[in-house]
Amino acid sequence: MPQTIVLIGYGAIAAEVCKALSRDAEIRIAQVLVRPGRQAALQAALPSGIQAISSLDDLHPDTDFVLECAGHDAVRQFGPDVLRGGVDFGVLSAGALADDAGLDRLRRASQTGAAQLILVSGAIGGIDALAAAGDRLDKVTYLSRKPPLSWRGSPAETTHNLACITAPTVLFTGTAREAALTFPKNANVVATVALAGIGFDATEVTLMADPDATGNTHRIKATGPLFDLDYATQGAALPANPKTSALTAYSAVRALRHRGIGVVI
Structure with missing residues (x-):
């Protein structure tokens, strides 16, 4: 059964992720979360089968993983609620975690929801x-x-x-x-x-x-x-x-593909 994925934001990284995974049978990008007011315009631009939403209240009920592609504010705004809801949360904007108080909120939320906060490696190897x-x-x-x-x-x-x-x-x-x-x-x-x-x-x-x-x-x-x-x-x-960096997008693709395979490197 495919993993159901929700992206936060639809800039260059998210668009590349959608393109790279468009034919992947193990991954289903179901929704993209954007700011209120942008939902209609984004819906017209999204690939077929992906829904634009503007609130976590509309999150797909079978969501397996939420990937942040929208910057530090998105990590702070949505991360705690996603984790408390029991859904793993992937972070590309790791700079947001330089705020100790914010990082602590995310840790506590992950414990409450028994969900993982996952830092995607992004633009760097090693x-x-x-x-x-x-x-x-x-x-x-x-x-x-x-x-x-x-x-x-x-x-x-x-x-x-x-x-x-x-x-x-x-x-x-x-x-x-x-x-x-x-x-x-x-x-x-x-x-x-x-x-x-x-x-x-x-x-x-x-x-x-x-x-x-x-x-x-x-x-x-x-x-x-x-x-x-x-x-x-x-x-x-x-x-x-x-x-x-292009590697940032492809590191996100790798992280999502790992959700749906049995052998992980």
């Missing part, structure tokens, strides 16, 4: 190794390197003339918590790295604009008595949104 090493690590650093104009719409615009950057330029250094809260549209990977490793306040972050960069590069270095991890992930952006 999260499985980082999480396996976990608290056995002494130091974790994360570097994000992107073309200058990829930082448009972020606080970097107020401190740098992005169009005039001609050499690799550091835009931010600080903790993962500071980065996730300051760059909510660009640094969700930061939060995933922090939660998999040694936490928001111990993880060191550098965000960089590089005019020679051909895509978005994420590099993790992690060391401990038993481990020495050093790996980078580089991927192209989704054509529909240059701020979003």
